[in-house]
Amino acid sequence: MSILSNFFLEKLRSQKIDLPAVLFSDFDDTYLYKSTYNPKQELLRVEDEKKYLPSLALHSFLVNNKIPLIIVSGRDFFQITKLQSTFTSLFPHLSTIFDFDIFIGAVGTEIWIKNENNTFVECKNYISYIESTFSFKRDELFPVCVKLIDTMQLKFPEAQFRFQKMHEQKLKISFEFESSSHQTSELVKAVHQFFMSSIQEAHPLILSYQHQGNGMNTYNLDLVPCGKDRAVEYVIDSIFSSFGKVICFTAGDAGNDTSMLFNTKSIGIVVSNSKPELVNYVKTLQLMPIRKNFFSFQSKTCYISPNTLSPAQSIQQAIEDYFQK
Numbered sequence: 543m544s545i546l547s548n549f550f551l552e553k554l555r556s557q558k559i560d561l562p563a564v565l566f567s568d569f570d571d572t573y574l575y576k577s578t579y580n581p582k583q584e585l586l587r588v589e590d591e592k593k594y595l596p597s598l599a600l601h602s603f604l605v606n607n608k609i610p611l612i613i614v615s616g617r618d619f620f621q622i623t624k625l626q627s628t629f630t631s632l633f634p635h636l637s638t639i640f641d642f643d644i645f646i647g648a649v650g651t652e653i654w655i656k657n658e659n660n661t662f663v664e665c666k667n668y669i670s671y672i673e674s675t676f677s678f679k680r681d682e683l684f685p686v687c688v689k690l691i692d693t694m695q696l697k698f699p700e701a702q703f704r705f706q707k708m709h710e711q712k713l714k715i716s717f718e719f720e721s722s723s724h725q726t727s728e729l730v731k732a733v734h735q736f737f738m739s740s741i742q743e744a745h746p747l748i749l750s751y752q753h754q755g756n757g758m759n760t761y762n763l764d765l766v767p768c769g770k771d772r773a774v775e776y777v778i779d780s781i782f783s784s785f786g787k788v789i790c791f792t793a794g795d796a797g798n799d800t801s802m803l804f805n806t807k808s809i810g811i812v813v814s815n816s817k818p819e820l821v822n823y824v825k826t827l828q829l830m831p832i833r834k835n836f837f838s839f840q841s842k843t844c845y846i847s848p849n850t851l852s853p854a855q856s857i858q859q860a861i862e863d864y865f866q867k
């Protein structure tokens with residue numbers, strides 16, 4: 543029996559297009575545009591309501607076209623649930639924005655699937671898959687990370703380098719640092735070198751821009767067994783496998799989205815107003831133009847959104863344009 547709810551399967555079956563489509567979307571500044579506030583403080587302001595309307599419009603577009611929505615976030619399930627409760631208490635009329643079908647959290651290290659009772663249940667098979675595929679020994683890595691912070695602070699005295707304040711996540715160790723933008727690549731390179739000389743097995747280090755303040759940029763740095771691409775591929779190959787071919791779109795705006803946008807069997811949508819680390823990465827790719835905003839890259843298709851729309855609008859535009867070929 544499929545672990546997907548009948549409601550989810552019915553959505554896929556009832557789409558009117560040749561092949562059913564599914565959207566995997568990053569959350570912050572992709573599906574829900576905030577751009578100015580610090581996501582760590584969750585300062586949602588009533589006067590920002592207009593910013594969230596494109597997300598509501600995208601949600602309605604997906605519902606009307608029966609396209610399932612899978613959120614793929616750096617946040618974990620606990621954090622997204624907390625944000626949902628703050629958001630819906632401020633904007634009760636926008637609460638459907640948080641109506642997802644599947645939630646992939648903690649940069650691709652957890653998958654939660656909505657069941658028939660509208661409750662999310664963690665996919666335990668995915669945890670077993672990660673644990674058996676990658677060796678990520680948190681207990682051994684953590685003391686190395688403590689040493690890393692001391693070393694980085696000495697090497698870059700003007701930067702602030704620390705653990706992110708959050709509950710412990712089994713398959714993720716997260717840092718944040720504040721630095722001037724010209725120093726970022728040097729700092730990240732030093733972190734890589736430190737890990738290469740301190741631990742035997744290499745693990746992905748994922749950089750994402752967080753926010754700006756006092757002339758300094760704040761970045762997230764996640765040490766994880768795998769990135770968002772693994773979780774997206776797992777959902778496509780293992781959870782959708784019984785369903786046959788599905789057209790998958792992935793949408794993102796930042797560094798932690800790069801792997802799912804460009805390394806999965808999906809049409810990658812680089813949304814409008816994407817962060818510099820993603821925009822700069824895209825510039826290094828040899829993209830071949832296909833038609834307006836669509837490019838091919840190593841036998842896959844991607845869509846680079848113009849900056850004239852909001853991120854959620856650019857996702858809808860990309861899906862509509864794709865089916866109007």
Ligand SMILES: [Mg+2]
Nearest residue numbers: 568570571796
């Ligand atoms: Mg984002």
